[in-house]
Amino acid sequence: MQFPEITPFSVPTATMNKDQTHWARPWHGFPNSRGLGSFGDANCMEQLLVHCANAIESSDATVAQQILWVLNNTAPPDGDSNQRLTCAFLRALVVRAAKSGTCKMLAAMANTHCNLSIDIHTFSVIELASFVDLTPWYRFGFTAANAAILEAVEGYSVIHIVDLSLTHCMQIPTLIDAIANRLKGPPLVKLTVAGGGTEHVPPMLDLSYQELGSKLVNFARSRNVVLEFRAIASSYTDGFSSLIEQLQVQHLVYAESGAGEALVINCHMMLHYIPEETVSPLSNVNSNPYSFESLSTQSLRTMFLKALRVLDPTIVVLVDEDADLTSNNLVCRLRSAFNYLWIPYDTVDTFLPQGSKQRQWFEADICWKIENVIAHEGLQRVERLEPKSRWAQRMRNAGFRGVYFGQEAISEVKTMLDEHAAGWGLKKEEDHLLLTWKGHNVVFATAWVPA
Structure with missing residues (x-):
């Protein structure tokens, strides 16, 4: 990742000596450079970020600048995991201030003194396949989902997989390998994706x-x-309405012909991009794409899941990150994101050296997510994660029931985790599987069938 080059911000000339290129003195109430070390723990950094967000939202440029100075001197982009995490949030808050214009001085500082661009790498297929194998973040979902899918489609001669995946079908080769080894011979596999x-x-x-x-x-x-x-x-902006419409047509054709085809809906870290209830205004989204109730009473997520239920799928696998980033309150969202996104920063130190290209790519993706959560609102804010419990309720309300992952799936996940750092773990809650890092929930995997 080309992490944001956040150098110490310049200040208004009234607070800077004529010949100085650095701070003349910190504002009253904030530590001098020798006292900054005590501000380095995560709890303190989170509180400073919260105070800064409040100051930006209330257009209090003076307080915001004071806090930004402290954070900028305690959270270098090449520091430890907490410092790099804080640096990413600091950058996102400056972007928000620059976008909103509520703190004109901050906006000017951002435009003049700070490189706010994120260098997002565009992967080749080989690079992406290697990238997703770096941690269990994606591999956990791949492994659990493939095991559940193989069990569900046993005996079918035709398998139709609808792959809604953030990782561009990187799960599919492993699934094809497993299908090819079936004792009764490989079936015909149809793969449908939402392109673009x-x-x-x-x-x-x-x-x-x-x-x-x-x-x-x-x-x-x-x-x-x-x-x-x-x-x-x-x-995702209209709840994959075009995809649903074509699947509905195909469903009618197969229902009339009586053909036996397993329909697999594989959702891997994609559904949280569909707009949900807190998006305002939802009227900007294509109205009523599935002929259900109006958008005023249902979110596109609910409508999408109900549309899947009408298709009577053989299995639906839903894998996503276990966090809540849907609040319309900036501070609530910041706290939730800070207390979840420390995990990838912490994990990266265990397997990638500082300065490596893969580490830059890895952290650039996290930095992009933080900016989207903090600096954007409305339909531009697409990172709207929901926790496992809420997705489970959505699935049940749409007419699905959860199914257990078998012992074979659990064993395969454990074997995969053995290939990675010791901090990764597996937890089972009811019929769901959870990937953990140092005991904290990271990613959940769930499997569903029509109730």
């Missing part, structure tokens, strides 16, 4: 979905599996 759904959300890929599809078809052929690939132009 997250083209501006990292990680980003350097080729089109048509090109990706060709690579997957060739890979499947090398494993003696017949794969049909289809990319449908559909986006």
